[in-house]
Amino acid sequence: MNTAFNSILILACGALAIYLLARLFSARNELLACCTVLVFFLAGLVLFSKLNLNSKFWLEIPSSGEFMVSGEQEWPGESASRLIAGTAIALGFLVSLYSSRYLEQDQRYKTYYPLLLLTVAGLVGMVYTTDLFLLYLFIEWMSVCAYVLVAFRRQTNTATEAGFKYLIMGSVGTILFLLGLAWIFRVTGQIKMPLQAAETSAWASAGLVCILTGLGIKSAFVPLHTWLPDAHSRAPSSISALLSGIIIQSCFFVWLRVGLGLGVSKQVLGAVLIWLSIANMIVGNFMALVQIHVKRLLAFSSIAQMGYILFSFGIGLYFDFPQAILAGFLYLVIHAALKSLAFLSKGICHFYYQTTLIEDMRGIAKHLPLAALTLSLSLAGLAGLPPLIGFSGKWFILTSALSTLQPLALVGTGVFLLTNLISLGYYLPLIAQLYASQPHRNEAAPTLRISPWMAIPVIALSGLILAASIYPAPWVKWLSPIIFISEGG
Amino acid sequence: MNYETGLILSIILLPSVIALLLVMIRRIIGPYAGWIAGITAGLNLLATLALLPLLRQGIEPHIALNWLPQAGIQFILHLDWLTFPFLFTEALVTVFALIYALGYHHPDERTPFFYALLLIFGVGMAGTTLAGSVFLFYVFWELMLVASCVLILAWGEGPNNGSVALQYFLFTHLGSLLVLVALINLYDAAGSDSFVALRSGISLAPAAVTTITALFLIGFGVKMAVFPLHIWLPDAHSVAPMPVTIMLAAAMLSMGVYGILRFPMSIFSPSQIAMFALPMMVAGLVSQVYGALMAIAEQDIKRIIAYSSVSQMGYILFGLGTLTYEGIAGATLHVIYHGVVKALLFMCMGLVIRATNKRQISELGGLMNKIPLTAACCAVGVLAIAGVPMLAIFNSEWMIYSGGFHTTYPGLAVAMVLGSLLTVAYALRLFMEIFWGDYTSDGNLIPVSAAMRLPTVVLAGLTLLAGLFPSPVFAWIDQELTLILGGLW
Numbered sequence A: 001m002n003t004a005f006n007s008i009l010i011l012a013c014g015a016l017a018i019y020l021l022a023r024l025f026s027a028r029n030e031l032l033a034c035c036t037v038l039v040f041f042l043a044g045l046v047l048f049s050k051l052n053l054n055s056k057f058w059l060e061i062p063s064s065g066e067f068m069v070s071g072e073q074e075w076p077g078e079s080a081s082r083l084i085a086g087t088a089i090a091l092g093f094l095v096s097l098y099s100s101r102y103l104e105q106d107q108r109y110k111t112y113y114p115l116l117l118l119t120v121a122g123l124v125g126m127v128y129t130t131d132l133f134l135l136y137l138f139i140e141w142m143s144v145c146a147y148v149l150v151a152f153r154r155q156t157n158t159a160t161e162a163g164f165k166y167l168i169m170g171s172v173g174t175i176l177f178l179l180g181l182a183w184i185f186r187v188t189g190q191i192k193m194p195l196q197a198a199e200t201s202a203w204a205s206a207g208l209v210c211i212l213t214g215l216g217i218k219s220a221f222v223p224l225h226t227w228l229p230d231a232h233s234r235a236p237s238s239i240s241a242l243l244s245g246i247i248i249q250s251c252f253f254v255w256l257r258v259g260l261g262l263g264v265s266k267q268v269l270g271a272v273l274i275w276l277s278i279a280n281m282i283v284g285n286f287m288a289l290v291q292i293h294v295k296r297l298l299a300f301s302s303i304a305q306m307g308y309i310l311f312s313f314g315i316g317l318y319f320d321f322p323q324a325i326l327a328g329f330l331y332l333v334i335h336a337a338l339k340s341l342a343f344l345s346k347g348i349c350h351f352y353y354q355t356t357l358i359e360d361m362r363g364i365a366k367h368l369p370l371a372a373l374t375l376s377l378s379l380a381g382l383a384g385l386p387p388l389i390g391f392s393g394k395w396f397i398l399t400s401a402l403s404t405l406q407p408l409a410l411v412g413t414g415v416f417l418l419t420n421l422i423s424l425g426y427y428l429p430l431i432a433q434l435y436a437s438q439p440h441r442n443e444a445a446p447t448l449r450i451s452p453w454m455a456i457p458v459i460a461l462s463g464l465i466l467a468a469s470i471y472p473a474p475w476v477k478w479l480s481p482i483i484f485i486s487e488g489g
Numbered sequence B: 001m002n003y004e005t006g007l008i009l010s011i012i013l014l015p016s017v018i019a020l021l022l023v024m025i026r027r028i029i030g031p032y033a034g035w036i037a038g039i040t041a042g043l044n045l046l047a048t049l050a051l052l053p054l055l056r057q058g059i060e061p062h063i064a065l066n067w068l069p070q071a072g073i074q075f076i077l078h079l080d081w082l083t084f085p086f087l088f089t090e091a092l093v094t095v096f097a098l099i100y101a102l103g104y105h106h107p108d109e110r111t112p113f114f115y116a117l118l119l120i121f122g123v124g125m126a127g128t129t130l131a132g133s134v135f136l137f138y139v140f141w142e143l144m145l146v147a148s149c150v151l152i153l154a155w156g157e158g159p160n161n162g163s164v165a166l167q168y169f170l171f172t173h174l175g176s177l178l179v180l181v182a183l184i185n186l187y188d189a190a191g192s193d194s195f196v197a198l199r200s201g202i203s204l205a206p207a208a209v210t211t212i213t214a215l216f217l218i219g220f221g222v223k224m225a226v227f228p229l230h231i232w233l234p235d236a237h238s239v240a241p242m243p244v245t246i247m248l249a250a251a252m253l254s255m256g257v258y259g260i261l262r263f264p265m266s267i268f269s270p271s272q273i274a275m276f277a278l279p280m281m282v283a284g285l286v287s288q289v290y291g292a293l294m295a296i297a298e299q300d301i302k303r304i305i306a307y308s309s310v311s312q313m314g315y316i317l318f319g320l321g322t323l324t325y326e327g328i329a330g331a332t333l334h335v336i337y338h339g340v341v342k343a344l345l346f347m348c349m350g351l352v353i354r355a356t357n358k359r360q361i362s363e364l365g366g367l368m369n370k371i372p373l374t375a376a377c378c379a380v381g382v383l384a385i386a387g388v389p390m391l392a393i394f395n396s397e398w399m400i401y402s403g404g405f406h407t408t409y410p411g412l413a414v415a416m417v418l419g420s421l422l423t424v425a426y427a428l429r430l431f432m433e434i435f436w437g438d439y440t441s442d443g444n445l446i447p448v449s450a451a452m453r454l455p456t457v458v459l460a461g462l463t464l465l466a467g468l469f470p471s472p473v474f475a476w477i478d479q480e481l482t483l484i485l486g487g488l489w
Helices: A002-025 A029-047 A078-105 A109-128 A132-150 A157-188 A202-218 A227-234 A237-261 A266-289 A294-318 A322-353 A369-383 A389-404 A407-434 A452-470 A473-479 B003-024 B026-056 B083-104 B111-130 B134-155 B161-190 B195-199 B206-224 B233-239 B242-267 B270-297 B301-321 B325-356 B372-385 B392-405 B410-435 B450-468 B471-485
Strands: B062-068 B073-078
Touching (some): A002 A078, A002 A109, A029 A078, A078 A237, A109 A132, A227 A237, A294 A322, A294 A389, A294 A407, A322 A452, A369 A389, A369 A407, A389 A452, A473 B062, B003 B062, B073 B195, B083 B111, B083 B242, B083 B471, B111 B134, B161 B233, B161 B242, B242 B325, B301 B410, B392 B410
Antiparallel strands (some): B062 B073
């Protein structure tokens, strides 16, 4: 907890310092970005500074499946929090590097970087805290920054509208959370998890439902997802990368933590998650099929991919199967890398050629070969084509789901496979568009060199994905020492 | 690393590295891309042939590396007698397709990518046959699909190659997903993904065996394109550029046969899969008749040969379905012979199309005196596919029918023999309409490059040779059968 606190402190102070720097010295974009990168780096360093090098430092989930349940002082789930917080900080690092050029057209550096830092700070606090009231504060902290960042291009109506929609729906979520919290506090007199609130009284149960619904809005569970396609497609691409890559997932993680921490049984949570995941997979994949905007397509793809993550966690909880939970965490990280790569690559295309529609992307590979390549890589990864890491992630989910051999799991698996097939129907044509031989409207446009500021994060992410695809063993080992119980015998 | 493992590793690595080089340094070696790719494929064929004496000595090259030990996933390449006929067919077809491409393909700036993808397509097929573990098998299986799909998409002929490529991908991917589910079930049951572990006994409930076998048969049936799972084939084969069509029809379809032999037939005992014998034979018969009827009705000469593949895969499925020594031997023999003859026929059609610039059978005629060499090769091809004695396919058909007569349903074998009349009908019609009659067109024929004629002539020679001396090839099949049947029959 200490490391997390220090890390939040660094991020928050960094935000203040960078704001002052921008205000007082009207510093340049690149300088501010570099400072932000530095702050993220420091925060990450601090977060991991107390690594004890025994084998159980990341995802500390005992094989008994007792996942994030009561301990005296510290939650065993803390290492999972560290995984999420670490991923967020790493993404923040890449995004701020990327923004040093990407933001050139926006000119509002002095609020952007502090907001970015604060968003991640709120996120880190949110995934670590066990105090429900603190949790409420951190969620609000993160969300408020995210609302502003979504509406960052305030000169366009669509961005303002999307930010407003996100604000309204997000506020409903946090208000529900606060209401539920109040009821639970009234019944139990406590706000610190773990807390046996589930079966104490009707008020507490109602409070619990309110809290989980509120968090469900934040995590974009279907049918509470309607804000997401707008928010993720209208935000600047760098912000979309963060929103789609880690923020909804971290909200889901908090959902899970609160659900378990307030004493909901694993079976109930698991069943809810499996049904939600089916809804997410179906709605996300089918809606993505009909999109004409690239970023909206990616946003719906996030809903679908959330479905895969939920499915894996649902299987793990419902059947008490830690292997599936680990597969879920693994897929969460894989998706964070792939989806943020997709948004960052798309951002490059938008930055140089103002492409928003899928049509506009036609033949973009001629002008921006790097961005087209990395975008195709991420799309192929999201589609789960072997040997990319996205396929390995889906393989883990499938193996754990199929080995249960239960009807509910098989229904989910059927939906999983079918919607995966359907998802090819939007990933592949998009890739084909990028490499189409007849350019659409950019024919006369000159071939530009991509700024290294934007190229480096994209190349780094692609390299990471490729390395993990070709030789996943060390990465999986690093992420979890016990991902498969069979290893220990 | 010794000689034999080096050989099988080079079959995978050499073309991959060359393909990578073709793309990376295309500015330097671009003009020679075709030659480099052709030589690479030739070396691969030599390496494959060099493995033959080793197999004769009883050495089975085997490479096993840990890939993802946490999940029990290994990187295993293994060569045995079951692999060899398929690997040989693939290597042979790839060499001829690449030589043919030298004459067929008009070089432009994308040419290095074309040859690189052809090589990767070959790697996908070689890897599918050489893979010794479930995960790796699926990776190569999908690589084959991705590479061929990109080839159809980027170099397809005709206005709607985009939708054809998508249809091809989605439909065959559906089959792949069924295969994936079956593979994961086997992997779960065996606890390891190596084929050795699968073969050395996994105990599954009879219902599970039935489900898995059904999944395999449908999944591989899609790749084999037997009726009614063939709907991707006519479009894909007629749109793809000729070298790709040759590789698709002559080599890739048989990967489905390999899958059936490798998984349900090798892993389960004959009594476990006996219930699928009749459905397979009936499906084979229906496919044979349906494909031949469609070939008779079709106007486009490339599509005629494409439907002929559906019909020929019917023979093979019938042979497998007999579950007898003769039937399975005949089916495997048919894979090799069909590869040679189908490549030959497509090459002849390519020569005709290139010379006349026409594809409709009604517009062609009287070419006998204009292109006598092509006519002679085509005559060999159509007679072979019609099952005329002394030409390759007669031998394998003989074995397949004989297998049919050894089952309890000789009536089906009689129907099969009678159904082959339809094959004669479309084959002779094709030849007569193209080469017989009066030369109606007024324009002159376009001269065709020697690089396209040479492989056609050589393949025609091979067809004659294989028909006259079937025993060496038959000796391989014999070895393979002892491996599958293992004295069980």
